[in-house]
Amino acid sequence: xxxxNESKVISSIARRAFAYATxxxxxxxxxxxxxxxxxxxxxxxxxxxxxxxxxSALHLGARxxxxxxxxKPHASPVDHSLxxxxxxxxxxxxxxxxxxxxxxxxxxxxxxxxxQNGEPVFQSYHSExxxxxxxxxxxxxxxxxxxxxxxxxxxxRYAEDHGFDVPKNAHFWSLIGDSEFREGSLMEAMPDAAExxxxxxxWIVDYNRQNLDGTRIPNPRGLQGTDGDRMExxxxxxxxxVIRVQHGSKRQxxxxxxxxxxxxxxxxxxxxxxGFQMLLLSRxxxxxxxxxxxxxxxxxxxxxxxxxxxxxxxxxxxxGHDVGELLKAMRECREETRDPTMIIAYTIxxxxxDCYAAPGNHSxxxxxxxxxxxxxxxxxxxxxxxxxxxxxxxxGKFLAKRSAELRSGTEALWALxxxxxxxxxxxxxxxxxxxxxxxxxxKYLPLxxxxxxxxxxxxxLIRIGNRQEKxxxxxxxxxxxxxxRKWGPAAELVLTMAPDVGTSTNINPAMDERIxxxxxxxxxxxxxxxxxxxxxxxxxxxxxxxxxxxxEIAEANCMTAVGSFGKMRSRLGIPFLPIMTVYDFFIxxxxxxxYYNLYWDSxxxxxxxxxxxxxxxxxxxxxxxxxxxMPNLITWEPFYAIEVDWILSETVxxxxxxxxxxxxxxxxxxxxRAFKQAEMMxxxxxxxxxxxxxxxxxxxxxxxxxxxxxxxxxxxxxHDGYEPGENVVNVFTMGAMGxxxxxxxxxxHEQGIFANVIVVTCADLLCGTLARDTGYRHLxxxxxxxxDLHLTSGQTNGALNNRADMIVAAGRRVPMVCVVDGEAxxxxxxxSIVGVKCETLAVRKASKSGRPVxxxxxxxxxxxxxxxxxxxxxxxxxLENIHISKSLLxxxxxxxxxxxxxxxxxxxxxx
Numbered sequence: 001x002x003x004x005n006e007s008k009v010i011s012s013i014a015r016r017a018f019a020y021a022t023x024x025x026x027x028x029x030x031x032x033x034x035x036x037x038x039x040x041x042x043x044x045x046x047x048x049x050x051x052x053x054x055x056s057a058l059h060l061g062a063r064x065x066x067x068x069x070x071x072k073p074h075a076s077p078v079d080h081s082l083x084x085x086x087x088x089x090x091x092x093x094x095x096x097x098x099x100x101x102x103x104x105x106x107x108x109x110x111x112x113x114x115x116q117n118g119e120p121v122f123q124s125y126h127s128e129x130x131x132x133x134x135x136x137x138x139x140x141x142x143x144x145x146x147x148x149x150x151x152x153x154x155x156x157r158y159a160e161d162h163g164f165d166v167p168k169n170a171h172f173w174s175l176i177g178d179s180e181f182r183e184g185s186l187m188e189a190m191p192d193a194a195e196x197x198x199x200x201x202x203w204i205v206d207y208n209r210q211n212l213d214g215t216r217i218p219n220p221r222g223l224q225g226t227d228g229d230r231m232e233x234x235x236x237x238x239x240x241x242v243i244r245v246q247h248g249s250k251r252q253x254x255x256x257x258x259x260x261x262x263x264x265x266x267x268x269x270x271x272x273x274x275g276f277q278m279l280l281l282s283r284x285x286x287x288x289x290x291x292x293x294x295x296x297x298x299x300x301x302x303x304x305x306x307x308x309x310x311x312x313x314x315x316x317x318x319x320g321h322d323v324g325e326l327l328k329a330m331r332e333c334r335e336e337t338r339d340p341t342m343i344i345a346y347t348i349x350x351x352x353x354d355c356y357a358a359p360g361n362h363s364x365x366x367x368x369x370x371x372x373x374x375x376x377x378x379x380x381x382x383x384x385x386x387x388x389x390x391x392x393x394x395x396g397k398f399l400a401k402r403s404a405e406l407r408s409g410t411e412a413l414w415a416l417x418x419x420x421x422x423x424x425x426x427x428x429x430x431x432x433x434x435x436x437x438x439x440x441x442x443k444y445l446p447l448x449x450x451x452x453x454x455x456x457x458x459x460x461l462i463r464i465g466n467r468q469e470k471x472x473x474x475x476x477x478x479x480x481x482x483x484x485r486k487w488g489p490a491a492e493l494v495l496t497m498a499p500d501v502g503t504s505t506n507i508n509p510a511m512d513e514r515i516x517x518x519x520x521x522x523x524x525x526x527x528x529x530x531x532x533x534x535x536x537x538x539x540x541x542x543x544x545x546x547x548x549x550x551x552e553i554a555e556a557n558c559m560t561a562v563g564s565f566g567k568m569r570s571r572l573g574i575p576f577l578p579i580m581t582v583y584d585f586f587i588x589x590x591x592x593x594x595y596y597n598l599y600w601d602s603x604x605x606x607x608x609x610x611x612x613x614x615x616x617x618x619x620x621x622x623x624x625x626x627x628x629x630m631p632n633l634i635t636w637e638p639f640y641a642i643e644v645d646w647i648l649s650e651t652v653x654x655x656x657x658x659x660x661x662x663x664x665x666x667x668x669x670x671x672x673r674a675f676k677q678a679e680m681m682x683x684x685x686x687x688x689x690x691x692x693x694x695x696x697x698x699x700x701x702x703x704x705x706x707x708x709x710x711x712x713x714x715x716x717x718x719h720d721g722y723e724p725g726e727n728v729v730n731v732f733t734m735g736a737m738g739x740x741x742x743x744x745x746x747x748x749h750e751q752g753i754f755a756n757v758i759v760v761t762c763a764d765l766l767c768g769t770l771a772r773d774t775g776y777r778h779l780x781x782x783x784x785x786x787x788d789l790h791l792t793s794g795q796t797n798g799a800l801n802n803r804a805d806m807i808v809a810a811g812r813r814v815p816m817v818c819v820v821d822g823e824a825x826x827x828x829x830x831x832s833i834v835g836v837k838c839e840t841l842a843v844r845k846a847s848k849s850g851r852p853v854x855x856x857x858x859x860x861x862x863x864x865x866x867x868x869x870x871x872x873x874x875x876x877x878x879l880e881n882i883h884i885s886k887s888l889l890x891x892x893x894x895x896x897x898x899x900x901x902x903x904x905x906x907x908x909x910x911x
Contacts, residue, residue, distance in 0.1 A: 007324035014056035019378040020081035021048045023385045026371045028111040044074035046350040046361040050208040062330035065409020066167035070137040070145035070174040073125035083132035086403045093128040108386045138600045143183025146174035151564035179211035193340040194239025201340040202333040208349035209273045214359035220272040241339040243329045245319035246346045259302035270295040280357040285312035320347030420573030427489035440645040450670035451609040453641040455506030462510045465491035490656040498581045499551040499558040505581035512536040516546035559590035563597030566604035584608030585622040598632040598665045609670035612821035613847040614736045616855040620847040625822030634663035639738035671736045688718035708778040709765030716754035725790025725812035729870045732818045744866035787835030815873035839869045
């Protein structure tokens with residue numbers, strides 16, 4: 001088929017996709033199950049129409065099966081319509097088999113509908129739960145999917161350079177709204193794409209000059225041109241190649257006539273975006289003629305050849321609606337050998353609709369009459385709006401051929417994903433079960449902080465991974481120990497990233513001579529003899545032994561990258577485990593990116609360090625620690641060094657084996673305050689339950705408890721004088737605050753108060769969403785923390801002498817105090833879970849610079865604060881009396897359970 005005929009056929013199919021999308025949105029807003037008060041369903045037919053030709057050219061003529069696509073969220077109905085015609089719908093999520101025609105047709109009626117019985121539906125925006133969701137990125141937050149697409153290109157390249165099987169010549173496309181191109185996430189990422197020479201990345205800007213609120217009115221004087229000019233200058237300045245698709249074939253035909261180049265110049269530079277948009281809205285060739293002549297009277301001879309109707313047809317003939325021009329640009333992008341490319345495609349929002357170019361048309365809904373007119377123009381009816389092209393038509397044959405190509409290519413990707421997955425499963429079976437720890441030797445770490453330990457463990461994983469890879473390549477290496485060999489397959493998939501804080505987060509060993517990237521110039525340190533021992537060598541190489549990806553101060557970029565690498569398991573069956581280090585406070589700079597990583601179930605680790613006010617000597621402004629609770633996220637906060645080993649080992653094992661459902665994203669918070677490691681065993685040995693047990697057995701019990709969310713560091717249960725309800729309080733502590741809790745517990749013990757100290761390694765597992773899923777089993781059963789009522793003497797003279805004295809008795813529960821270096825929300829729901837008095841000491845005001853001892857005291861989270869809080873909750877609990885009626889005493893005497901009787905009366909069982 002000739003290029004001209006191909007363009008015509010795709011244009012015809014685009015019109016059908018436009019009709020389908022318009023009908024889909026209308027149906028979503030006119031279902032018969034709407035309840036009074038329901039919010040609007042919404043949809044964006046105008047936004048769909050502006051990009052229908054761009055997406056049709058991409059899917060039908062430019063992309064290959066191995067390509068991926070991030071699309072502006074409001075355009076998803078067009079994607080669905082094209083995939084429906086191409087028969088590219090599959091089971092969810094991510095696809096293993098194709099759907100039959102009837103389920104595909106039914107899905108077209110189910111835009112923004114909740115699936116009641118497993119029937120295929122389309123989410124509001126792109127999602128992996130869509131039946132055509134295999135090849136594109138979930139969207140919804142503008143400015144993020146294009147960056148994910150970009151870093152997925154980097155992940156593919158990294159995988160190939162490290163010897164993994166990936167699709168060849170995959171291209172990574174993104175469709176971006178022109179307002180979206182103001183997003184800081186895109187500006188932040190652009191230079192990184194150019195520096196990494198990601199030549200297979202293309203961003204396409206749908207330049208329709210309108211946003212959600214109406215016509216965009218950028219200042220042409222301030223921008224020194226239109227917003228399109230600004231976009232091009234930004235891209236070029238950041239190392240991108242730019243292709244403008246501004247003029248359609250009608251315009252280009254006129255440009256060839258005498259005076260045509262002047263006409264072209266006026267169209268490109270003579271009007272502001274606002275002025276041009278209003279001329280489109282006028283739909284009046286006479287007004288357009290008047291404005292053109294006002295700009296340049298020399299255009300009169302050329303314009304005289306055109307009627308008003310013809311002139312307006314030329315004026316509105318933008319390149320973003322010309323399939324031929326779009327195909328040329330997209331195919332040029334595939335040929336680029338070094339630079340990322342941006343296409344600026346000029347379009348009209350509301351193309352083909354009554355709301356054509358109208359301000360505020362972003363969410364404009366079509367009427368039933370207009371929908372029927374759009375359908376009729378394509379030979380469709382309201383009764384059968386999603387009828388396919390006749391199989392023998394030119395369009396039908398074209399779609400069948402294209403469908404076969406894309407289906408075959410997609411099936412090959414599924415097979416590759418399965419093949420890669422099996423490779424890693426086989427490797428795990430070959431080496432056997434992974435050890436419980438990475439073998440951290442605490443003998444050489446008597447006084448150490450958790451951030452340093454993280455760096456040592458990361459270096460060990462990188463070393464093992466490199467050794468594993470070189471062994472397979474046949475390079476002679478010092479053999480691994482048996483334990484290290486068992487870590488080998490998983491360690492080979494670990495890589496580190498950092499937004500310019502690698503050295504200050506103690507991952508120097510993982511960085512030194514291990515920077516992955518394009519080598520663009522000589523290593524001048526070595527050339528000039530300036531390398532120094534102890535200073536990491538940071539020159540980048542694309543060799544297989546490089547396992548650290550370096551970023552500038554761009555937390556959002558780095559967070560997006562870990563999410564992109566972490567998705568390689570579901571895309572290609574390669575379970576990379578990217579680990580990002582970042583100053584904990586600056587995780588906030590990438591919350592949006594973090595959430596979307598979790599939304600699409602990526603697997604990754606973020607080490608936030610240093611964290612909290614414990615870093616106050618370095619900078620009080622960086623000290624706030626938030627309570628992060630998002631689906632698919634688990635957050636850890638170790639106290640002692642060995643806990644870091646336990647947590648990281650558990651994380652690597654779960655990720656490699658795919659045993660991380662609901663916790664695929666991992667945050668580990670560390671500090672730079674050192675603690676004496678020997679004190680851990682000294683306190684653990686005090687527990688009665690550990691009498692006559694070896695240190696190894698004690699550590700193993702504590703390890704298992706720690707990985708369930710928390711463990712007893714000081715456990716007074718069973719000791720002489722231990723009386724719950726009178727002199728017992730539970731102190732829950734996280735991270736560095738363990739030292740303050742222990743100090744307070746020692747002082748309280750001197751006063752006859754037994755303060756159990758429970759180190760919370762993971763609030764999510766102890767009292768958060770993951771704990772709720774188990775009914776808080778670890779807290780209530782393993783640790784035995786309950787709201788049980790302990791009846792003790794309420795008489796001033798002590799013991800109960802007879803049953804009548806029970807009429808006034810003290811009914812007391814064991815209260816608790818929580819102490820956290822961060823927001824109270826990290827732990828303050830513990831009391832409500834078990835139903836006891838709880839006081840949470842937390843950071844409730846802005847910190848100041850100073851030593852931890854001073855800052856802790858300033859914020860009331862020091863040992864004195866814990867001591868006073870324990871006394872207060874014990875006092876408050878002692879004032880709570882239970883009054884027992886004589887009739888209840890009689891019932892008790894007859895063997896009736898008062899609790900059961902009350903329960904039955906107040907909460908009758910369901911009938």
